[in-house]
Amino acid sequence: MASIPLVPTPISPALPSFFTELGWDQHLKTLNAPIETLLGFLSLSLSNQYVEGSPSHLFEEGIAFIVEFFKNYLSHADQAVSSFHGRLRETITQDTKAKFRRLKPQTFVAYGLTAARVIIFVLRVKRTLKRRSKQKQKQKAENARLTLDQLLLTSTQIILFERLYKKIMKQNDDSDQAAMPEIIHKILVSLLTTVLDASKPVGSVVEQVLAIEMHSVKNHGTTIRSANFLTGECARLHRLWLTVLVHSALLGNFKKPYSLPVEDEQEVHNDFDNEEDSCFIQSSGEDAITNPVLDLPDDLDDSLELEIESQERCLDMTKEDDNSNDDLEADFSEDNESDQIGDNEPDGDDGSAELAQARSIESENNKGAQMTKFIEENFKWVEPISHKELTLASRIKFIWKIAHPIAAKEGGKFHVNWCDNGAAMRITRTNGNDLKLDIAILRAAAQNSLEAVDSAIQNAIGSSVSYSDFKIAAIQDDFASEKSLFDRSDNQAVFKPFVEQIWFALTARSSKQSLDPTFVDRLTGRWCDKNVDDALNRFQNLLDSLLLAISITCGVPPRGWQTLHILFRQYGTFRRNVRIYRQSHILLTNPRAKQRDSSEFAAFWSLTQRLGTALIFYLGVIRPIVIDIFRRRSISVDDQMTHVFARSTKRTKMFTSEPFSYTTADLNHMLMKSPLQAENRTLRHINIAILREHFPEVMTFAQNGDSAGDRQSQHQGSTARVHYARDEAIQGVGASMNDIQQQVNVSHKIQAFLGLLPLASCAGLNQVIGNVNELHSQALACARILVVEKHPGYCIGQVDIAQRQKMIQDLCDRLPFVLSPNNSAGDEVLVQVTASLVYGQNTTLPLQYCPPEGYEARLPATATVLIMLALEEWATGCFTSFSSWQNVSQKVEQRINEAEDQVKHLKNADFEAWMKFCARVRHCGLSGERSTCFRETSILSRDLTNI
Structure with a gap:
């Protein structure tokens, strides 16, 4: 068999105990391959440099197909479980505290990456062997060679991978791609149902991939990733095994051919139109090869944390009560209850429709019963108890149990250590990208962000309008109402003069003496598209400045995707998020929730008066001008009418299916370009560290005990806040004014620490x-x-x-x-x-x-x-x-x-x-x-x- 000549390099000696206990260090030495080369085989990086139709181009297209396939494979199983009676979900989780969670669509991409790497690892090795064989490059002086025999595949699995490779390299017609899902499913079934040799420390290619991707190669050498990372990979693999079992139950047995649903087949051919999906597989430079395991955006990372927490209960790793964290652990099987029982009855006396509906329900119930029976009979392959180290799933559980105690001691992905003089902090991240941040830089970044907003406003409105004439005290808002403050006639009367002045300055016919460019050409009298674009760019620069300033100065910032979904006008069932309370506080309220059992979360941020005034001015004065220009150009203004962060210029990057929308990658890019050089998630940890160090009381003030008045009233405090003597805050945002004030105080403390508020204005709140x-x-x-x-x-x-x-x-x-x-x-x-x-x-x-x-x-x-x-x-x-x-x-x-x-x-x-x-x-x-x-x-x- 052809082999790849490789030069062995020693693995870093700094190995954690769990790594050696699993025997991974010794096993990787038997591969006689540099860890950089092995990591390269796991790379998800896609390249556009190959000629279309060439073998390399076909192979890269195949890699993209596999990543997208797993997204749909997981999603389809999730939908199937949700569409049947809750008994099916209970069977999958074996009545444990674990949940077969309904996930957000983008989360399926992240969950599928681990499985995709297993398939891609074998295919890249196969591809390299084929190329070496064709070129007949033999290096007899080197004894180190990696072959398919070393990948711990069974003969059946080798045959299946050969077939998959041929289909990828052929792809002459749709039948080739249509056959690929069937082959991948068979590979997964084979991996799941193969009995392993319990005497070997590493018995499958999946374990090999886990051992390899635990390495991180940086300029300073090779390090081993944290146990937290390993438990996350185990959680995703456990979800994969359950998914394979669900698909096999849908088919009726393990041997029946699998095919993607029609709608998912269409999605597979889209090749990552969504930039949020593509961020997992698009990387650049050497880091794409040495570190193919990328960080997850906030929303996907949150979902994974919830999944790990729930699945670890299945292993009896956590000892929480059944009722703990109900808001995070809610089962979602009832979400589709109306779909299960068909609550929309047809009109008329014709009973045929009712009969057909009854038969359909009966058929679904029978199907669900058959699936439940199949899962019960074959649950041994995903058995959560790890005393039998014979199946791959139980081996993964064994690895998980070894890593879990160490992961629990490691804590989260971020560790913050303050310098002795308190002038700086060091943020240690499990991905190895450590950061040292001087507090002076943090404060300067906050000050600069506000100055940038002021400068951007003046640049946007030109010299003919005085921004200082705009007084926030003149703006009224009904905190309890869902009517946007920008729709009130009294506020529109305040905004109107500014809108008219700016619009007049922009549309007046330019002259040689004009200081500001206008839309109308001086000679022709026609609109000049270039000048219009320049104005939109200035407006966009202002919005960028607002986004950056809000993220840095609002307190512990919302997650990136929450910030980008802030609304200034009600949108469907989502309430507006920009409110003014008692003419003094500009608040951001009720962001979208990361939990799947609720749409909004009771979180609140207070903006500084300077920044809040700028935000209201932008939305009340600049945004109507942007909307007018968009309508003249026949551009949709749906997002502009509701979302604060809706772009006024098209995005210039790839994957622009939503060209006027921000992404979390955009926000992180802006933060990384700032003096902070820290993405949004890191900024959240920085501000939490500040609160723990300087304001410990705000991390412990939440007292859930009932007051004497509550006890005498014979109800709980939570009931009293929501149902008795409701104040305007409860009516408007579903939280009491006391709850809001406590979170507003958090914003004020961070702002005072940054030097944006006088210390005295915060001191009374701190004591x-x-x-x-x-x-x-x-x-x-x-x-x-x-x-x-x-x-x-x-x-x-x-x-x-x-x-x-x-x-x-x-x-x-x-x-x-x-x-x-x-x-x-x-x-x-x-x-x-x-x-x-x-x-x-x-x-x-x-x-x-x-x-x-x-x-x-x-x-x-x-x-x-x-x-x-x-x-x-x-x-x-x-x-x-x-x-x-x-x-x-x-x-x-x-x-x-x-x-x-x-x-x-x-x-x-x-x-x-x-x-x-x-x-x-x-x-x-x-x-x-x-x-x-x-x-x-x-x-x-x-x-x-x-x-």
């Missing part, structure tokens, strides 16, 4: 103490202690009454605690009281940085007044308390305003001195000096009155 008044009361207590006994130069409690009066008068004359151009430093009392206003009594700080322009000027101004109040309590020489901050807060408002003006004057006159003061406040917060100044109010009052 354990309840409100701003309590925060001021704590700071006042700090000021009292400092002036009485803690700080040198004050200590008025340690002298007699006469000296005390003189000291207080001297302090009021010198005002060392007043921050002004004459005293740019401010004393330590002012620093500590200001830190108390910012951080309260917390020792674990929510924010360990100073905002780019320092704290709000009102903070040291308020601290100044608090110190004055603490001194004035001793004006007579004896302590006279006004008891609480609430008693005087209104009376001293004017004094705070005056002090704030002085602080702002210092900030403008000597910004460097101002930032030094802010740095001292931050250092005080970090050092915890202020914590020694706090006492219980009752103890404080008792001590002071005794002086």
